[in-house]
């Protein structure tokens with residue numbers, strides 16, 4: 001009896017590993033959500049790292065006035081209303097460092113309001 005059971009347990013284990021392996025592979029395709037807060041005149045965090053080829057959603061919330069976030073090189077821009085929120089969904093296709101700037105004039109420190117995006121392989 002025991003001799004017959006062992007191969008069945010092994011093959012079930014292999015099937016389970018295949019199933020869960022495939023399942024976790026598709027779970028990795030879900031966008032990576034990164035929450036960012038914006039307030040005069042900075043983003044928190046001010047630096048983020050994402051993986052090339054992995055879909056990402058940046059969720060930006062304003063804690064005060066209207067702001068925005070633009071990555072000129074990546075052709076991305078979102079504007080956020082007063083105390084509002086906005087999202088940037090994209091899949092980075094090149095590695096490098098990209099600086100995002102606030103795209104809505106928000107006061108005296110607006111020009112220096114930036115966020116560093118690192119895209120790694």
Ligand SMILES: [Cu+2]
Pocket residue numbers: 067068102103104105106107110111113
């Ligand atoms: Cu601004």
